Amino acid sequence: MTILVVAEHDNHTLAAPTLNTLAAAHQIGGEVVVLVAGLDVSGVAFAAAQIAGVSKVLMADDAAYARQLPENVAPLVANLGRDFSHVLAPATSNGKNILPRVAALLDVDQISEIISVESADTFKRPIYAGNAIATVQSNAAVKVITVRSTGFEALPAEGGSAPIVALAGARDTGISAFVGEELATSDRPELTAADIVVSGGRGMGNGDNFSHLYRLADKLGAAVGASRAAVDAGFVPNDMQVGQTGKIVAPQLYIAVGISGAIQHLAGMKESKVIVAINKDEEAPIFQVADYGLVGDLFEIVPALTSTL
């Protein structure tokens, strides 16, 4: 078996979910090849080559792949993928965007967001917002899979020295173009990779009140997340949303502040090691999953917690 892993990156750095995806590839077993498609990605390819257990890095360096538009990247991955037993990518917004297009080009069904590898053709994945776990078997010639990074322990980024092979023959389909982007900037750790996450919900009242959570997060070295209610109310940007339709996190410690605990939110955080709930409503469903619950006014509790730490 040979496995192709599509690397997640921003043309400069290899993103952490790639390491979790490689861990899933190792559990499947066999030779693992990493594809880095982008523009000026020699640094990313070099980083990928350093990862233990990577046997080869394929580098597709071309302006056509600069923004990883699926119309251009999917044909590349599909053409390469024919020679592999598995094609894997992290279940990031990029991976979710590109891989189903690859699967359809290969005329196979995809398995989305696996959380465990049972065997080379059998995988587990959550359905119904994580309220059921399906065991799915694929008999496709090429198994196309996205990997939920919180399901797999990241591989160490060092210890390898794989050869890098540059690919030629890029083609721009010309049916789509990048116009612009608006990225949220933050000094705090990335939400999906943080050891501690502090999240706020509708109970925060407004966007300014999130400053209470930022102060607490900075004391803990934590990332700040939010429920859909807080995002929809305009308190914080949508890339902070944790849940079925947002990001999936599984930190060591998750502190839910003013979050009721709807099914859709729990889907994004219930794999956390320790969950703390701070809520004034003691009937809130979040207390049914919280290891430690504190009933009371968050505007008193959060500042008190910040000053105690």
Place this chain on the structure above:
Amino acid sequence: MKVLVAIKRVVDYNVKVRVKADNAGVDLANVKMSMNPFCEIAVEEAVRLKEKGVASEIVVVSVGPPAAQEQLRTALALGADRAILVEAVDELSSLAVAKALKAVVDKEQPQLVILGKQAIDSDNNQTGQMLAALTGYAQGTFASKVEVAGDKLNVTREIDGGLQTVSLNLPAIVTTDLRLNEPRYASLPNIMKAKKKPLETVKPDDLGVSLASTNKTLKVEAPAARSAGIKVKSVAELVEKLKNEAKVI
């Protein structure tokens, strides 16, 4: 332009689903079913495009059981002009649905196809991308804003780090994110009018589509239960527990 919207009948998002005792799947008997929330947003967007004078006709399509007619009627009540049901009984894979939709696209020749980004039952997030691959059209997934600019479509997408805008050649495929719009409610007069709108039923065989899948679900289990912990009385007690008992800070 003609807009095609694909919708799916799923378990209502408020229902707490139960896994069947024989692990064959989730128990859907006597459970409330609704239109998938992301599909509602897709219908709403199409209706808004029509209200702006951009869309001339809205065709809604569902690939699913006969009962999906209910959801198609809902879409008609919300403002769609006519509906197509591709009748299939089995639980379908995303690729099978994409192939059925491709056949409908070939027949209807829409300029824009809008789908939800994912169905809240299978949580696959695949069909729109697969349909784009099969038709060879450009895709604007996880859209939070859609603007027609001449013969192009500008789509603002929700990505991990924030927002990204892409320009797509028409015809194109768009999948909706939650923040694209707020769907309206169907009024009673519109529900009554929707009963008279055309709803065509076709079989996959008529479309020349095979619904076979390369995936097989072996079993469905309940996730490991997480039990409630303890309630602490004060901030000091919470910090003490986190430090000494859970050892996470």
